[in-house]
Amino acid sequence: MLFSYTYVPHSIEKMQEYVDFIFYEVWCNAPTSEYGIELFENNADLKNVVEELWRHDLAGKPKKSAQFFLNGLNNIFNEFKGLTHSDITQFKIWYESNNDIEKCCRNDQTISPIKYEKLKIKFEKLTEELENFFKNLYSENFLSLDLIEKNIGTKKDYYSKFVLINNEDICPFCGITLLDGKYDQARDAYDHYLPKSLYPFNSINFKNLPPACNACNSKYKLANDPIDINGFARRAFYPFSNIPYKLDFKIIFSPANWNDYAPNDITISVGPVDYANEISTWFDVYAIEDRYKSLMCKKNAGKYWITQLQNWINRGRKVDEFFRELAESESDSPYADFNFLKKPFLEACYQSGLFIKDYDNGAWTGKN
Structure with a gap:
């Protein structure tokens, strides 16, 4: 890419923090726990979200766009319950690797990113549940729920703050198309740099979500994998690198x-x-x-x-x-x-x- 973005912290990162908690404190402890609201005790905001969704569900008024979330929490917990200690250790390595986007881009040999297709070979049912959970986690219908927005904010608000810092107004992936900026009512899409159709665990990680113009995102990149080609790892520009360069x-x-x-x-x-x-x-x-x-x-x-x-x-x-x-x-x-x-x-x-x-x-x- 022509230049890197500056990463801008925002409350929307809390969703990835929720997912970190769910993965480490709920799913990875499944073999020695029983599923219940007490598992979320150490994350008050997340516990409130889960409790409110449960209340609506029990009252017969489920938040349809959140059904994947409730079902996924439980179903993935049950699949983790049957994993061995070594399996869970390996999942932790995969989870950490897939969320270290910078090291993935560097083809750092100390990490081991995993794709759904490889994960499915040994963990078919679990992989299906993970795909459904993480692909829907980024959906607009879910993220626009009032109880979600009040906790993490909105993608639009994040974008408005992002372009105040990143104000070149041009797509860094092509240098051809102007991006929506602070004076535009609309915003450009966030691109899943490591495609969410290929990689689990990072669909809501905003270090994997650089804004890109419609041509780059929807016409050219699509689900092309920047860190792997035909099973061979390759290096890619990290969209939020703090190392300056000039092409x-x-x-x-x-x-x-x-x-x-x-x-x-x-x-x-x-x-x-x-x-x-x-x-x-x-x-x-x-x-x-x-x-x-x-x-x-x-x-x-x-x-x-x-x-x-x-x-x-x-x-x-x-x-x-x-x-x-x-x-x-x-x-x-x-x-x-x-x-x-x-x-x-x-x-x-x-x-x-x-x-x-x-x-x-x-x-x-x-x-x-």
């Missing part, structure tokens, strides 16, 4: 026809080499190469940039002045007007001889 774009452009160039005429390479693995994953998961090449071929992007430089030349101004100003703009505001791509693209055009060709009646006619 360096190099472009080679050699079109056969300047009037009708196409993506195949463009070659993109990105550094630095220290991030080669992360960049490779980023390109794969978000189809970055295809999207950037397409952008450089569009009338109101790449082709307009060419026109801007040609107009500069036609006015008798020096090319080096244009690139000096463009370099300053790229340094000050790399994501405005796609400067991070515009600069290397126009440099490639110039190096390929485009601006030393005759220009006659709107068509490039050949080198001088």
Whole structure:
């Protein structure tokens, strides 16, 4: 990704804290406990939530959007009850691993993330219950319940505070699409970076929920896995990394026809080499190469940039002045007007001889 977000603490993190308590204090103690409200005694807020849901259920007025929650608490407890001590120890390792998103992205060998498909091999029924619980845990219907909102707040409120700090206003996963910001009524979606369809335990962990534009989230990434490809672990950018970095774009452009160039005429390479693995994953998961090449071929992007430089030349101004100003703009505001791509693209055009060709009646006619 082009840049990392700054993580912004918020009360909505309490839902993950509830899940931590449920996992460690309720489910993992199942072999030596009986299921009941007393298991939630050491977490007053969570106990109140569970008690209120139970009251509605007993009164014949269940909160339908919370049925998965009540059923899941009990059903998963019963499945954990039959686990051995070594099984539970292993589940704790998996749980901690899946929630350490930064180490997952680094492909840290000290952790062992688990997917549903692997978990299901030995724990089929338990895996089904976990899938139902964690996939529904993030649902809007559940999180918008009054008793949930009053305890943890809302995703919308979290987003409004998030964009005050993270105010680039551009999707860091593509650099193409503007994100909704503090002046917009709507908000962009949170993306499950480790997809909730693949990984248990982290569907409500907001360190796994960076905002992303609709194109990145719903058209390109979908359920693509940033830390695993065909069973092989890989490194990925961590969306909330506090280690600064800057990507360096190099472009080679050699079109056969300047009037009708196409993506195949463009070659993109990105550094630095220290991030080669992360960049490779980023390109794969978000189809970055295809999207950037397409952008450089569009009338109101790449082709307009060419026109801007040609107009500069036609006015008798020096090319080096244009690139000096463009370099300053790229340094000050790399994501405005796609400067991070515009600069290397126009440099490639110039190096390929485009601006030393005759220009006659709107068509490039050949080198001088």
